[in-house]
Amino acid sequence: MAKKKPDPFFIGWAKKPPKSLQGFLFLISAILVGAAAGVAFGVGSSIPDPGDARFAWGAGYQTFTGYVDAKPYPLLRLPAGENGRDKPHAMLISGVGKRGMQQLAGPLDGQPVDAGGILLKRGDLDMLQVGGKVSLRAAENPVQNFTPAPAEHLGKWRLTGEICDGKCYNGAMRPGVGLAHKACANLCIIGGIPPVFVTSTPLMGSEFFVLADENGEPLTTEVEDWVALLISLEGEVERRDDLMIFKVNLDSAKQL
Amino acid sequence: MSVKYVPVIWNRTKFVYDAVVLATVGAYLGIYIYVAPMFQTVTRPIDWDIYKAQAFGTCVFFLLTFILCIGPLARLDKRFLPLLYNRRHLGVITCVLAYFHVDNILGWYNAFSPINRYVSVFIVNTSFDRFLGFPFEILGVFALLILTILAVTSHDFWLHFLKPTLWKTLHMGIYLAYALVVAHVALGALQSAAGPFMTTAVGASVALVATLHLLAARKEHLFDTQQNTMDDSGTWMDAGDPKDVPDKRARIISITDDERVAIFRNGKKLSAISNVCAHQNGPLGEGKIVYGCVTCPWHGYQYRLEDGKSPPPFTEKISTYRLKLENGRLWLNVEAQPPGTYVEPTVSPIMMEGS
Numbered sequence: 001m002a003k004k005k006p007d008p009f010f011i012g013w014a015k016k017p018p019k020s021l022q023g024f025l026f027l028i029s030a031i032l033v034g035a036a037a038g039v040a041f042g043v044g045s046s047i048p049d050p051g052d053a054r055f056a057w058g059a060g061y062q063t064f065t066g067y068v069d070a071k072p073y074p075l076l077r078l079p080a081g082e083n084g085r086d087k088p089h090a091m092l093i094s095g096v097g098k099r100g101m102q103q104l105a106g107p108l109d110g111q112p113v114d115a116g117g118i119l120l121k122r123g124d125l126d127m128l129q130v131g132g133k134v135s136l137r138a139a140e141n142p143v144q145n146f147t148p149a150p151a152e153h154l155g156k157w158r159l160t161g162e163i164c165d166g167k168c169y170n171g172a173m174r175p176g177v178g179l180a181h182k183a184c185a186n187l188c189i190i191g192g193i194p195p196v197f198v199t200s201t202p203l204m205g206s207e208f209f210v211l212a213d214e215n216g217e218p219l220t221t222e223v224e225d226w227v228a229l230l231i232s233l234e235g236e237v238e239r240r241d242d243l244m245i246f247k248v249n250l251d252s253a254k255q256l
Numbered sequence: 257m258s259v260k261y262v263p264v265i266w267n268r269t270k271f272v273y274d275a276v277v278l279a280t281v282g283a284y285l286g287i288y289i290y291v292a293p294m295f296q297t298v299t300r301p302i303d304w305d306i307y308k309a310q311a312f313g314t315c316v317f318f319l320l321t322f323i324l325c326i327g328p329l330a331r332l333d334k335r336f337l338p339l340l341y342n343r344r345h346l347g348v349i350t351c352v353l354a355y356f357h358v359d360n361i362l363g364w365y366n367a368f369s370p371i372n373r374y375v376s377v378f379i380v381n382t383s384f385d386r387f388l389g390f391p392f393e394i395l396g397v398f399a400l401l402i403l404t405i406l407a408v409t410s411h412d413f414w415l416h417f418l419k420p421t422l423w424k425t426l427h428m429g430i431y432l433a434y435a436l437v438v439a440h441v442a443l444g445a446l447q448s449a450a451g452p453f454m455t456t457a458v459g460a461s462v463a464l465v466a467t468l469h470l471l472a473a474r475k476e477h478l479f480d481t482q483q484n485t486m487d488d489s490g491t492w493m494d495a496g497d498p499k500d501v502p503d504k505r506a507r508i509i510s511i512t513d514d515e516r517v518a519i520f521r522n523g524k525k526l527s528a529i530s531n532v533c534a535h536q537n538g539p540l541g542e543g544k545i546v547y548g549c550v551t552c553p554w555h556g557y558q559y560r561l562e563d564g565k566s567p568p569p570f571t572e573k574i575s576t577y578r579l580k581l582e583n584g585r586l587w588l589n590v591e592a593q594p595p596g597t598y599v600e601p602t603v604s605p606i607m608m609e610g611s
Contacts, residue, residue, distance in 0.1 A: 007505070009544040011556040012269045012341040024335050029276045036284040036318070039457055043314055044292025046451030052299040097368035173364070174303050178448020183393060184365035186380040191369055225383050228448075255388070 053122035053171035055129075063116040063134050064091075065141065067148050069240065072212030072219075073166075073194035074105035076115055076128060077148035077241060088149065090243035092127040092194055092210065093117075093136070094167045100192020102218075104136045112142035120171040125208055127170040151245070154204065154237040159246065160256065161199035163227045165189050166210065169196060182228035195223050197233060197246050209237070209246035222250050230256045273342040277349060284315045309360035310449065312353050317441055319350040320434050321461040328472035334542065337553050344410040347430070351407040354400050361393075392443035399436035402429045415536065424537050438462055480510045487587065495519055495579070495586040498526055498604045506550075508541035511590050516541065517577050519588065520550055520561055525601035527561035528577035528588055534595075535572065563598040 008018035017025060066078040069090075076091045083089070093101050093115060116134025120127045130136050165188035168176030175181060177198070189195050197209040213219050214235065235248030288311040293301060301307070323346055329336040366373040371380070381391040406427055408414075415423045438458070446455055485494040493509065498521070501507045506518040508531055516531035518541030529550065531541045538554030545551070549558035549567060559566055559574055566572040573596035578589040581602055593599060 007502075007544070009546070009551070010338045010341070010553070011546065011551055012338070013267050013556045015268060017269070017338060021335060021338065025338055028336075028339070029279075032276065032280045032322075033283050036280045037287045039318060040284040040286075040288035040311075040315075041292050041295070042453040043451070043457060044288040044311070045295040046453040047296060047298070047302060047310070048449070048451055049298045050300065050302050054300060099370065173306070174300060175306070175449060179389065179392075180444045180447065180449035181365065182389065183376065183380045183391070187366065187369040187371060187376055190371065190380065224381070225386075225389070227389075229386075229389050255386075 048175070050175035051122065053169065053174055053176060054120070055171055056119040056121050059119055061116060061132055062119055062128075063114060064128065065112070065114050065139050065143050066146070068093075068105050068108050068111065068113045068115070068136070069148070070102065070105045070109035072216055072245065072247075073192075073210060074101040075210075075240065075243065076113070079143050079146040088146075088241040090148075090241035092166050092170070092243075093130050094127060094193050095191075096129060096131045098167075098188045098191035098193060100194070101130055101136060102192050104130075108136065108138060112139035113137060114139050120167065122170045125170055127167060129167070129172075149241065151238040151240050154239055154244075156235070157203060157237050157246075158232055158234040158252075159197065159199050159203060159209070160201070160230070160232045161197050161207070162230060163195050163211065163223060164198055165227075166194040166196040168193075169198060169208075177228070179228045185227045186224045189224060189227065190221070195219060195227070197248075200230075203237065203244070204239075206244045209244045212245055212247045214247050214249050216245070216247055219248075219250065226250065226253050226255075232256060269338070270342050270345070273338075274345055277346055281315060281319070281349065281353065284318070285311055288314070303364060305360050305364035306449075309357050309364070310445070312357035312360065313441075313445070314454065316350055316354045316357060317437055317458070318461065319346065319353070320430075320437060321465055323347060323350065324430065324434055324465045325468055328468035331472040331475060332468070334553070337542075340554050341556075347403070348407045348410060351400075351403040354403055358396075358400060388443070388447065390443050392440050395436045395440040395443070399433045399440060402433040402436070406430060406433070420534060420537055434465070479508070480513055482510060484509060486590075491589055491591060492580070492587040493590050495528075495588040497584070498581065498586045501526065501586075504545040506541040506543070508539075509588055511588075515592075517588060517590075518543075518550070519579065519586065520545060521604075522548070522561060522601075524603050524605065525561070526579055526586065526604060527599065527601045528579050529559060529561065529564045530575040530577075530592065530595075532574065533557050534566075534574050540574070562601055563596055565596045 006020050008020040010017050010021055064076055064078055064082060066076050069075040069077060074093050076093055078089045078091060080087050095101050113136055114134050115128055115130055115136050116132050117128045117130040120129060164177050165185040167188055168185060195211045197211050199207045211219055232254050233248045234252035235246050238245045323343060326339045326343055330340050362373045366376045377393050383389045406429060441458055495509050501519055501521040503521055506520045509517045511517055517528050518531045519526060519528045522545050531539055533540050533552040535555055535557045538552040540550055540552055543551045543553045549560055551558050557572060564574040564576040575592040575595050576597050576599045577592060578599055579602040580587045581604060
């Protein structure tokens, strides 16, 4: 008599799965756990480099004395010698979190100020997150023999790159660029953080441009539609100390 | 099977099933969060909250992929049927992990702003007219909403309350949720936050789900388009040689594109019942006669062959069909009897039990 062919049948409420299925189910379980570990390792270990952007917590609370420009977005104009720089330096400032400094900087526009807070750094770029005891105030002891140089006009350009918020790009978040970060960038810009244009190729050594409208005023909310996309923009470039300002008409924006 | 509602009717299989699922999720999150960073080539690590969000988010995506593969795998190879048994727990775990993903995103990208973090999801990106730049977060919100509805209604209480057809239709929403999640990932993470491995894995996952469903659909289509001879009256269908029905098992006959009958043999007795389980529309014809009752291969619901009723105290019942033997061939009456109707089994004297 021929041996009866096994006919395994799984019933969930039975005490055990059929013997002939147990090996298969064990194998599937092992493959599942192994595949999960392998995929997790593959995905987690191959994430793109978010760059060298960070809060400089190690440097502690810092204070600077210089001048403040309120437009297009608040900037500190610092004399040569600050932080070992041999030339005057223009530095973006922001409030704590996703808040700009327009309210404090506006009344002090063009005046000598003291500013205190925590630095954010990305390579040679920096930004001061203003807060704490000093915050932003009229200078108690203005720097002698220093007046910020007027802006240098560098002509009309069409540049290619991505609009980011100046704070996350400088290290408030890693990664602080890209479409996955768009909502965060828009929240920053809505809160008054300066939108910046990070170009694909440098212009006169710079890949970082603070954006303004054609009149040097803050951009309208229309900018939020263009954040985090690869686009080209046309406008006038000007330089304040070592910081580039890109005065654009958003109607010139083209998605690439 | 149960005659009363309890949160979970635990049994050994469910414990083992959940243990394997938790081991899988634990392996994924553990390796992603604690091991993979040691092998990254980054200047500085990604923010902890964002990295955790990526870990939970990708875990949800791959779990959903796996969940959607189980159905067609079980259609193509019956050895995968045990994976179906406790799939609802897998779905609920996936939904919970999705909330961890959202919590990490809202607590970081959408935080530190004067705008409420929950409100911000809906108002900070309104580029609905763009493909790249589309507010992909909204897609994730809708997917989460669907997953939540499915998780909440996954209990048998809702199955009985909504009835199997509606419940099943509702839970087909998992496909819409998956499509939304794929779009959410493709328009978000894959545009900037993912490496080449992730892009490849997402593409392979979608291709796997689509391929398995196409293969299973092809198999079902071939079965449904088989032609069976009808008699002159148009009510009796030739169901073949009774010896072709294996003992304790069934032969499935397709009456129409959406109606199948399972003809079971228990020794010399042959009975025909609906192929659709009253619990979750499981394929009864792929079940087996255990303890004298047809047992559904999905969740083990049982029915008596002669009247299609579950044995007391259970109350489920399904349609029965009449059979007759003529000239050594089995004929099936295509008119379904009301669920629970007694039909005398047809006895085939030439067959032996166990043959």
